Amino acid sequence: MIDYESVMSSSVRSLQPSGIRKFFDILENMHDPSAISLGIGEPDFVTPWHIREAGIYSLEQGFTKYTGNAGMKKLREEICRYLMRRFALRYDPAGQIFVTVGGSEAIDLCIRTLVEPGDEVIVPVPSFVCYGPLVTMSRGVPVYLETKEENEFRLTAEELRAAITPKTKLLIFPFPNNPTGAVMERQDLEEIAEVLRGTDIMILSDEIYSELSYGIHHTSPANIPELYEKTLVVNGFSKAYAMTGWRLGYVCGPKPILGQMLKIHQYGIMSAPTTSQYAAIEAMKAGDEDIEMMRESYDKRRKLMLKRLYEIGLSCFEPKGAFYMFPSIKSTGLSSDEFSTRLLKEEKVAVIPGSAFGAGGEGFVRMCYASSVANIETALDRMGRFLERL
Amino acid sequence: MTDILKLLEEDSRYTPAQIAAMTGKTEDEVKKAISEYENASVINGYTALIDWDKTEVESVTAFIEVKITPQRDDGFDRIAERIYQYNEVESLYLMSGAFDFAVIVTGKSLREVSQFVSLKLAPIDGVISTATHFIMKRYKDKHRAFLVEKEQEERLLFV
Numbered sequence: 268m269i270d271y272e273s274v275m276s277s278s279v280r281s282l283q284p285s286g287i288r289k290f291f292d293i294l295e296n297m298h299d300p301s302a303i304s305l306g307i308g309e310p311d312f313v314t315p316w317h318i319r320e321a322g323i324y325s326l327e328q329g330f331t332k333y334t335g336n337a338g339m340k341k342l343r344e345e346i347c348r349y350l351m352r353r354f355a356l357r358y359d360p361a362g363q364i365f366v367t368v369g370g371s372e373a374i375d376l377c378i379r380t381l382v383e384p385g386d387e388v389i390v391p392v393p394s395f396v397c398y399g400p401l402v403t404m405s406r407g408v409p410v411y412l413e414t415k416e417e418n419e420f421r422l423t424a425e426e427l428r429a430a431i432t433p434k435t436k437l438l439i440f441p442f443p444n445n446p447t448g449a450v451m452e453r454q455d456l457e458e459i460a461e462v463l464r465g466t467d468i469m470i471l472s473d474e475i476y477s478e479l480s481y482g483i484h485h486t487s488p489a490n491i492p493e494l495y496e497k498t499l500v501v502n503g504f505s506k507a508y509a510m511t512g513w514r515l516g517y518v519c520g521p522k523p524i525l526g527q528m529l530k531i532h533q534y535g536i537m538s539a540p541t542t543s544q545y546a547a548i549e550a551m552k553a554g555d556e557d558i559e560m561m562r563e564s565y566d567k568r569r570k571l572m573l574k575r576l577y578e579i580g581l582s583c584f585e586p587k588g589a590f591y592m593f594p595s596i597k598s599t600g601l602s603s604d605e606f607s608t609r610l611l612k613e614e615k616v617a618v619i620p621g622s623a624f625g626a627g628g629e630g631f632v633r634m635c636y637a638s639s640v641a642n643i644e645t646a647l648d649r650m651g652r653f654l655e656r657l
Numbered sequence: 658m659t660d661i662l663k664l665l666e667e668d669s670r671y672t673p674a675q676i677a678a679m680t681g682k683t684e685d686e687v688k689k690a691i692s693e694y695e696n697a698s699v700i701n702g703y704t705a706l707i708d709w710d711k712t713e714v715e716s717v718t719a720f721i722e723v724k725i726t727p728q729r730d731d732g733f734d735r736i737a738e739r740i741y742q743y744n745e746v747e748s749l750y751l752m753s754g755a756f757d758f759a760v761i762v763t764g765k766s767l768r769e770v771s772q773f774v775s776l777k778l779a780p781i782d783g784v785i786s787t788a789t790h791f792i793m794k795r796y797k798d799k800h801r802a803f804l805v806e807k808e809q810e811e812r813l814l815f816v
Contacts, residue, residue, distance in 0.1 A: 512809075567664070567679035574678035640668070640675065 282400045285623070290607060294617050302615040303646045305634040308445060308591065310509035312564075314546070315557040318508060321549035322542045330545060334538045336529060338366025338517070342544050345551035346517055353555075354477065356489055356500065362522040365529055366539045366547075370475045370503035370516035372532070375401050377471045377499045377518060378437070380528040382407035386436035391422045392625030393593070394441040395473070399625070407436070413627035416584055416595065420449035424458040431462070437469050440488055440498075443476035446624050446633035447593045448586020453486045460491045470498045475516070476589040478507035478558050481566045483587055489519075496521055504543075506589075507558050508550045513543040565590050568636045572643050579651035590637040593621065597630040599657050607632055613656075614649035661690050662699070669703040708795065708803045716763060718747070718795075719770045721778065722788040723758040733757065736783045745773045756788070767791065 272280065294302055313319075337343065343360040350356040358364050367373040374397060382388060384406035390398045392411045399409040412430045414420040427438070442451045451459075463470075470488050477485040489498040503516025518525065550557075569586070576583045576594050583594035596606045603620035610616050621628030636643060660680050664671055671679075673687040680687070694700040709716040728735050733751055740760060741749040748761040760778070764770040771789070779787050795803050 567660075570681060571675060571678040640671065640679075644675070 278404050278406065282403060285396055290611060290617055290619065293608075293611055297615065299615055302611075302617065303638070303642050303649075304617040305636070305638055305642075305646055306617040306619050308589075308633075308635050309511045309637065310506060310561065310590075311637045311639070312509040312561055314508060314510050314513070315550075315554065317553060318510070318546050318550045318557075322513075322546035325542055325545035330541055332541065334366075334541050334544055336365070336533045336538055338539055339544050339548070342366060342548050342551070343517075345548055349551045350500075350502075350519070354485060354487055354490065356487060356519070358519045359522070363525060364517055364519045365525060365532065366544060367503075367516045367518055367532065368536055368539050369505060369514045370473065370501050371397060372536065373501040373503070373516050373518035374398070374471065374473060376528045376531050377501065378402055378407070379405055379531055380524060381437050381469055381471075383436070385434060387432060387434040388437045388439060389427070389430050389435060390439045390625075391441060391444075393420070393444075393446055393621060393628035393631070394439070394624060395445045396624065398439045398441070408434070410435070411626050414444075414447070414449065415627070416631075419584055420444060420447035420593070421451055421455055422459065423455075424462050427459060428462045431466070431468065435466075435468050437471055438463070440470050440472040442472075442474075443480055443485065443588025445476065445589050446591050446619070446621065446628070446631075447584070448589050448591050449584075450480055450483060450588040451486070451488075452483060453490070456486060456488055456491050456494065459488065460494050463497065464493065468497065470494060472498050472500050474500055474502045475506050477502060479562060479565060479590060480588045481562070481569060485588070499524065504547055504550055507561075508554055509557075509561065510543075510546070510550065513540070513546060515539055515543040515547050565637060568638070568640060568643060571640065572634065572636045572647070575643070575647035579647060579654055581650075581654070590635055592634045592636060593631050594634065595631055599654065601657070603629055603632050610650065610653055614653045616646045616649050616653075661687060662694065665691070665700065665703075706799055706801055710795070710803075715765050717765070717767055717770055718761060718763045718792040719774075720790045720792060721758075721760040721762060721774060722756040722790075723760055723778070724785040724787075725757045726783045726785060728783060736781065739781055740778065743773070743777060745770070745777075 290306060294304060340360065343364050343366065346364060347358050347360045350358060367376065378401045382402060382405040386407045387410045388402045388407050390409045390411050391414050402409040410430055412426055414422055442449060472488050474487055487500055488494040489500050499518060499520035501516065501518050504510040504513060572592050573583060573585060576592060581594040581596065583592055586592060596603060599606060603622045607618050607620040610618060619633040621631030621633060661676055664676050664679060673684045677684045677687045691700065725733065725736050727733055737749060740746060740758065745762050745764055746760055747763050750759045751757065752759050762770055762773060764773060774787055774789050778784065797803060
């Protein structure tokens with residue numbers, strides 16, 4: 268009988284499973300159609316038809332083979348054109364970009380390419396759950412840096428300066444932020460540039476929510492001239508075009524780094540899905556209006572949910588990006604885990620405890636507003652009732 | 658200001674409070690704007706999108722191409738008025754191309770609609786010819802697909 272524990276890598280075994288799983292398990296076991304989930308973070312739109320149709324057409328044409336490792340040239344060119352058009356970012360389609368299996372693969376590749384055992388990686392939290400575990404897999408050391416509600420969950424120059432040590436290799440830059448909805452504006456970025464001046468600390472800028480910025484235009488660290496050469500931009504199609512299941516993203520940055528990084532992608536993935544790449548070309552060429560339409564729709568629901576949160580007496584920082592609210596539940600005296608568990612069991616509304624997103628998330632819950640107006644209203648009515656009972 | 662109209666077109670049951678929240682206006686501003694739209698006939702009514710095929714009620718709809726001779730002075734308008742005032746007429750459009758009016762007519766049965774065409778519509782002075790097409794299945798109306806939405810397999814993941 269093999270002792271499986273002993274044959275597995277200790278870094279894998281040391282990874283914590285996502286603390287969230289149990290909420291979806293409870294939800295699933297309820298088998299209750301009246302349960303409302305504001306838990307999952309993905310668009311509630313179906314991929315626009317013309318994009319799906321382009322994928323279907325590529326199948327009809329028999330385009331079912333691998334593409335080049337870096338992704339189709341045509342797609343890389345279209346992405347570069349898009350990045351210039353939308354965000355004034357200049358990248359060379361030959362060598363400064365390649366296409367990955369979702370933004371997630373790109374994040375993994377950046378960390379594996381840069382991090383050596385013992386290197387410190389600064390991870391602002393609350394944030395998406397993947398960064399720390401991926402750093403651990405490279406035997407690096409995640410250094411969690413708590414962003415604060417009073418700073419609108421922005422990363423401040425002072426906090427960053429205090430976290431930097433001679434071992435710091437990489438700064439994770441997760442803005443617009445999941446779960447807080449925080450954004451970083453040009454002024455903030457210039458202050459970050461000031462802190463990083465004279466260092467070789469690289470930035471992994473996870474910009475998957477860049478198109479979902481409300482009332483402001485997204486600025487990338489790579490828009491700051493002196494940060495351009497330090498920055499790896501990760502982006503993708505999932506959030507902007509409601510293409511989560513197509514699994515398509517990309518990474519842009521300095522040629523020497525991408526050249527090395529491409530080797531891992533070659534050995535591990537070969538090439539991103541061909542059908543998805545054809546669909547993505549259509550998205551890049553003719554999808555700007557879809558983005559606009561979806562952003563407007565999210566923005567209306569963002570305003571609605573924020574107003575309803577205030578009405579039921581929860582305080583919440585106004586998020587300017589992504590599609591999440593991160594209200595404080597400290598006034599209830601419950602932990603975010605207790606709050607979420609009881610809300611789910613007693614009122615059948617699923618939200619995610621902030622503690623799942625790392626330090627600084629305790630005392631908050633994440634609610635996704637990419638849900639119908641009727642769902643948002645009903646969920647908030649039930650939350651209001653729940654709060655009154657406490 | 659058209660964002661109020663867009664929201665009402667999306668779902669006319671949105672309350673002024675909801676619309677106010679979603680557009681960043683006050684409830685009073687929204688109420689005032691809506692009543693102005695109503696007075697100016699920008700908003701001409703509120704109705705439900707019903708798939709009668711899923712009910713007990715028998716209903717047929719026909720799309721009728723009508724060719725007419727325009728009237729001196731009034732052009733098409735006078736004949737249009739004579740047509741659209743029938744309760745059976747759901748919609749009436751003046752068209753470019755091979756025919757003049759597109760008339761959408763609903764009735765309880767093929768017979769009822771046919772009778773409307775032959776006894777009421779075709780005899781109107783100025784109507785040269787009609788061609789009636791019965792609607793067999795309604796897939797989408799006013800941006801709403803009428804088919805049952807298919808749900809992807811349930812997923813338990815964390816993003």
